Amino acid sequence: MxxxxxxxxxxxxxxxxxxxxxxxxxxxxxxxxxxxxxxxxxxxxxxxxxxxxxxxxxxxxxxxxxxxxxxxxxxxxxxxxxxxxxxxxxxxxxxxxxxxxxxxxxxxxxxxxxxxxxxxxxxxxxxxxxxxxxxxxxxxxxxxxxxxxxxxxxxxxRKGTFADEPLKKQEVSTGRNAAKKRKEAPDQLPSRYDALTVIASLADSSTVQLATTGKTGRELYEIEDAPNRLYMVGSMGCIGSLGLGLAVSAPEFDVVTIDGDGSLLMRMGSLATIGYCHPSNLLHLVLDNNSHDSTGGQRTVSHQTDFVEIAAACKYETALYVHNLDELKSAILEWKRTKGLTFIHMRIAKGSKSPLGRPNIKPHEVNQRLRSFIERRRLAGKTENSP
CATH class of the missing domain: 3.40.50.970 (Thiamin diphosphate (ThDP)-binding fold, Pyr/PP domains)
Incomplete structure (x- = not known):
């Protein structure tokens, strides 16, 4: 052993x-x-x-x-x-x-x-x-x-490889939902492209944006390609968990994960893990068009799913429903000011920008570019804080 x-x-x-x-x-x-x-x-x-x-x-x-x-x-x-x-x-x-x-x-x-x-x-x-x-x-x-x-x-x-290590008393992290706002007005139903334009415009030099699989990443890329972004391919449902890992390893950055309804439904258990870890620098956005847009527009079951209530129950500090682009902008700016693990749900229109291209940069190049962005910002931060 x-x-x-x-x-x-x-x-x-x-x-x-x-x-x-x-x-x-x-x-x-x-x-x-x-x-x-x-x-x-x-x-x-x-x-x-x-x-x-x-x-x-x-x-x-x-x-x-x-x-x-x-x-x-x-x-x-x-x-x-x-x-x-x-x-x-x-x-x-x-x-x-x-x-x-x-x-x-x-x-x-x-x-x-x-x-x-x-x-x-x-x-x-x-x-x-x-x-x-x-x-x-x-x-x-x-x-x-x-x-x-x-x-x-x-x-x-194999069985028996590791010698016994008794488990000590485990400390239990207890998060809490301090603010919850559910749907209370008609939805504007903006396009995904317009919602992403608002989100993209609010990024600064300490923001990392992670976009989920499908049309979300492709539209974000068309709005503006930037070194602080990752456009997910495959691994549907994993964007929240990817964001959690980055948030706990890079607490000096604002990590914005842009999710979709079909993606979140696929791995909704991740909300419980994110809520338990409750990194204050993580913003989890869900743009919900009640469809699998990139595979033909088949409906999801998000129309009967209360994502805000679920996120609140999983102890996201703040869980909000926003009805229009102005509320979306205000909610993101408030999060940037106060921080705290935050979940924002907004319904958007079905469909996507047409024609819609695909990123010209390869996934491994996106990875290396994002790592370089994080490293450069860290070095700049050390320089700014040095006596």
């Missing part, structure tokens, strides 16, 4: 202080160590965990993803359509439930047979983590080199 605390210190020495994951009994000791000694974010599901860790990576913070191998299927979407095209590396620890030759529950049988094959198909480098500490250290050094090169690396963890 590996002494878990010694292993944790090895990770910490390499800069890994943030853990994001979903529990597994094979990984419980490492998770307990993370909770006891580092920072741990418990995600609603494995895909969200990957997105949170990816957001942290954008903020230049090394993060670790922990998951049971059954959850690898849930993480497929961000791994193939976020991490791969954007070249965002994550270090993962994935358990090997259902390992061939070892009795386990029936639901793990098939995944146990194909876990390593799936990682290979995902073009993720992986190794079975040795239970010999010295050998494991050598594996970790190589894994960290892969991360530094921009590639992801997963350790596959």
């Amino acid at each position: 590996i002494d878990t605390r010694t292993w944790g210190r090895q990770l910490l020495n390499l800069g890994y202080s943030l853990y994001v994951g979903v529990p597994c009994s094979y990984l419980k000791s490492l998770i307990n160590y993370a909770i006891n000694e580092c920072e741990y974010i418990g995600a609603a599901n494995e895909g969200d965990a990957v997105a949170i860790a990816s957001g942290a990576s954008l903020g230049s913070r090394k993060a670790i993803v922990l998951m049971q191998n059954s959850g690898l299927a849930n993480a497929l979407s961000p791994l193939v359509s976020l991490n791969y095209p954007f070249r965002i590396p994550v270090l993962g620890f994935i358990s090997l439930r259902g390992e061939p030759g070892y009795p386990d529950e029936p639901q793990h049988e098939l995944m146990g047979q194909i876990t390593t094959q799936m990682l290979s198909l995902l073009k993720i480098r992986w190794e079975i983590l040795s239970d010999d500490l010295e050998q494991a250290k050598r594996q970790l050094i190589e894994a960290d080199r892969e991360i530094e090169r921009g590639g992801s690396f997963f350790f596959v963890v």
Whole structure:
């Protein structure tokens, strides 16, 4: 067995202080160590965990993803359509439930047979983590080199690899919803393009804007391409979690995530995680046209979903419904003045700008440009604050 605390210190020495994951009994000791000694974010599901860790990576913070191998299927979407095209590396620890030759529950049988094959198909480098500490250290050094090169690396963890690490008493974060405003007037129903124009105009040198999959990112790009923006491709539903990871790793920036109704409905559990972490520098906007606009305009169920009430119940400090562009502008300006985790819901018209192009910049170039923007602003901030 590996002494878990010694292993944790090895990770910490390499800069890994943030853990994001979903529990597994094979990984419980490492998770307990993370909770006891580092920072741990418990995600609603494995895909969200990957997105949170990816957001942290954008903020230049090394993060670790922990998951049971059954959850690898849930993480497929961000791994193939976020991490791969954007070249965002994550270090993962994935358990090997259902390992061939070892009795386990029936639901793990098939995944146990194909876990390593799936990682290979995902073009993720992986190794079975040795239970010999010295050998494991050598594996970790190589894994960290892969991360530094921009590639992801997963350790596959067998049962009994980590020595027992008791969980200390956990501190419970208690957020609260201080302000809630529901729909109380007719909707203006502006176009998405007009709403995005307002949002884009309010960004300053300390603002990062993350736009969700589909027409949202494409329209934001057409309004004005800028180095402080990321246009999501694929990984639908992950923009809120990506924003959370960036917000906790770059607290000096205002992080604005621009979501859609179909996207939010797909991974609505992320609201609970965001509300629990309650980063004061995160603004979560939802532009709701009650449709999957980029796939033909099929209706979503957002017409009967009270997003503001849900966000408030998840302890967003402020949850607002805005009815028009003037209210949208006022709400964003108020957030920039007072901060606090804020959720804004606005209904918009169906349809999009026509013709509508696609970004000419590649996802991995967007990633590198955004990282450079964050690094430059940090250096400028240090210079401004130096005596």
